Amino acid sequence: MDPQIKNDCRRKQTNKLLQEKQSGRRQFLKGAARVAALGGAAMLSGCGAGMFGSNEEYSLRWQEYFKKNYRLMTPEEKDETVRRLERLARLKSDVDVQVSSEAPIDGVLFGYAFNVTRCEGYMECVTACVKENNLDRKSNTQYIRIFEMEHGQMSPEVGDGKYFHKVPVEDHFYMGVQCYHCQNAPCTKACPVRATWQEPDGIVVVDYDWCIGCRYCMAACPYYGRRFNWNEPQVPLAEMTKKQHYLGNRMRRKGQMEKCTFCVQRSREGRLPACVEACPTGARVFGNLLDPKSEIRFVLKNKKVFRFKDDLGTDPKFWYFVD
Amino acid sequence: MLALILAVFSGGYAYSAQDGVVQIYKNATAPFDDEKKVDSILLIPEKTVPVKTKYQGGLFWTETRKEKIERFKCSKCHNNKSVRISQAAEMAHGTIVLDHGGAQKPLSCYTCHEKGDRDFLVTEAGLKVDMDHSYRMCGQCHFRQARDWVGGAHGKRISYWAGQRVVKNCVSCHDPHSPLFEKRWPKTYSPPFK
Numbered sequence: 001m002d003p004q005i006k007n008d009c010r011r012k013q014t015n016k017l018l019q020e021k022q023s024g025r026r027q028f029l030k031g032a033a034r035v036a037a038l039g040g041a042a043m044l045s046g047c048g049a050g051m052f053g054s055n056e057e058y059s060l061r062w063q064e065y066f067k068k069n070y071r072l073m074t075p076e077e078k079d080e081t082v083r084r085l086e087r088l089a090r091l092k093s094d095v096d097v098q099v100s101s102e103a104p105i106d107g108v109l110f111g112y113a114f115n116v117t118r119c120e121g122y123m124e125c126v127t128a129c130v131k132e133n134n135l136d137r138k139s140n141t142q143y144i145r146i147f148e149m150e151h152g153q154m155s156p157e158v159g160d161g162k163y164f165h166k167v168p169v170e171d172h173f174y175m176g177v178q179c180y181h182c183q184n185a186p187c188t189k190a191c192p193v194r195a196t197w198q199e200p201d202g203i204v205v206v207d208y209d210w211c212i213g214c215r216y217c218m219a220a221c222p223y224y225g226r227r228f229n230w231n232e233p234q235v236p237l238a239e240m241t242k243k244q245h246y247l248g249n250r251m252r253r254k255g256q257m258e259k260c261t262f263c264v265q266r267s268r269e270g271r272l273p274a275c276v277e278a279c280p281t282g283a284r285v286f287g288n289l290l291d292p293k294s295e296i297r298f299v300l301k302n303k304k305v306f307r308f309k310d311d312l313g314t315d316p317k318f319w320y321f322v323d
Numbered sequence: 324m325l326a327l328i329l330a331v332f333s334g335g336y337a338y339s340a341q342d343g344v345v346q347i348y349k350n351a352t353a354p355f356d357d358e359k360k361v362d363s364i365l366l367i368p369e370k371t372v373p374v375k376t377k378y379q380g381g382l383f384w385t386e387t388r389k390e391k392i393e394r395f396k397c398s399k400c401h402n403n404k405s406v407r408i409s410q411a412a413e414m415a416h417g418t419i420v421l422d423h424g425g426a427q428k429p430l431s432c433y434t435c436h437e438k439g440d441r442d443f444l445v446t447e448a449g450l451k452v453d454m455d456h457s458y459r460m461c462g463q464c465h466f467r468q469a470r471d472w473v474g475g476a477h478g479k480r481i482s483y484w485a486g487q488r489v490v491k492n493c494v495s496c497h498d499p500h501s502p503l504f505e506k507r508w509p510k511t512y513s514p515p516f517k
Contacts, residue, residue, distance in 0.1 A: 285476065303476055
């Protein structure tokens with residue numbers, strides 16, 4: 001036999017072996033899950049509805065448990081998990097949600113600017129955000145914080161967020177703080193299971209189902225931009241936003257990390273995030289950094305801008321500006 | 324001399340060493356084709372008019388004003404026929420509070436409204452301005468805000484960041500008769516930073 005061919009054969013064989021070895025554990029678990037689901041279904045059909053509700057719910061939850069990290073899923077797998085999540089929401093709380101897995105738009109890098117001169121502290125952005133993103137009402141989770149600050153104060157860490165009077169007040173300004181979607185985000189590096197990452201359009205997202213709830217990212221964020229679900233999030237069904245995104249405002253569980261996603265379910269459709277739309281003073285500017293004609297580029301070119309804790313090198317895509 | 328050279332050199336170096344997202348957006352000079360890239364964008368909504376000034380991306384639109392004015396057209400009453408209703412002026416315009424221009428330069432009705440043709444506004448230079456294009460009136464004094472509004476640093480877009488640019492008019496947010504925002508209670512509160 002020609003040694004060249006023989007060599008090739010051997011390489012093919014080892015390659016095949018390697019492949020089998022790599023996928024062995026996952027394949028086994030998958031198989032086990034299917035068998036268990038079938039077995040469970042068979043068992044439950046014998047004794048009626050069990051602790052997991054219907055057979056279908058039981059089977060769907062098994063499949064959900066063994067799905068991949070969102071970044072490793074093929075488009076078909078993304079579709080499947082999205083359908084499962086919709087069906088589970090229907091079975092669990094009898095609610096019709098539309099979960100999307102809309103991909104980032106090519107040639108888009110989202111940026112945000114906040115006008116500290118214009119913000120009057122009405123906090124309408126906060127309530128709009130809570131409603132749009134299905135944030136937990138029980139623990140009063142909020143992505144956005146607004147601080148009332150005196151002239152000369154430089155950091156929202158010394159500002160007052162619990163002001164209880166009519167706003168605006170003379171000689172004060174208002175500064176909004178949220179996730180800055182850093183280009184060099186420390187939170188994504190801290191995650192031990194790679195459940196959080198930056199999407200190509202610049203949005204830092206979390207795969208809620210891959211998160212193990214260790215809160216390393218929360219500790220790594222110098223801006224206190226991440227929120228943890230200490231309890232099962234509670235949202236009244238009547239107030240729930242039904243139009244959801246896998247990486248955005250779909251319902252989280254207890255023990256999962258969450259954060260601002262620039263309303264990924266809206267921004268990837270060309271719509272403005274809920275906070276920008278709700279702002280009554282127009283202090284919030286949102287747009288595509290890669291588009292020379294966008295408003296955000298106008299602000300960056302013509303206004304005095306600064307970034308919070310710029311010296312840390314996190315490279316936030318969130319600028320403050322003054323008129 | 325040496326210090327000067329050093330300063331110039333280090334300044335130039337600092338600029339060229341700028342990287343990260345600032346460099347990324349500075350490198351992006353090609354226009355973004357909204358209609359090709361974004362599927363679900365709204366075309367120009369109804370009740371808007373094209374603004375007479377162009378912004379850095381060309382033509383843009385703003386909300387109309389006329390259908391929001393309760394008794395437009397004004398010439399329904401303001402014509403050369405006499406009005407038969409008693410206290411008609413009080414009934415029609417009694418709720419208007421004029422607080423514009425402060426104590427130093429208070430504005431009167433005819434600073435903006437055309438005396439001869441009440442359906443229109445009039446600039447200081449005597450140009451008749453349609454009610455839908457009232458931003459042209461505001462820009463006479465508030466030229467900095469007007470420039471920012473055209474560029475995108477003042478005011479806000481409506482609903483979409485992509486697609487044809489449609490923005491709020493000056494009078495969509497500011498009452499032209501008393502343009503300062505009222506004080507009001509905040510909707511909620513924020514927990515401390517840490």
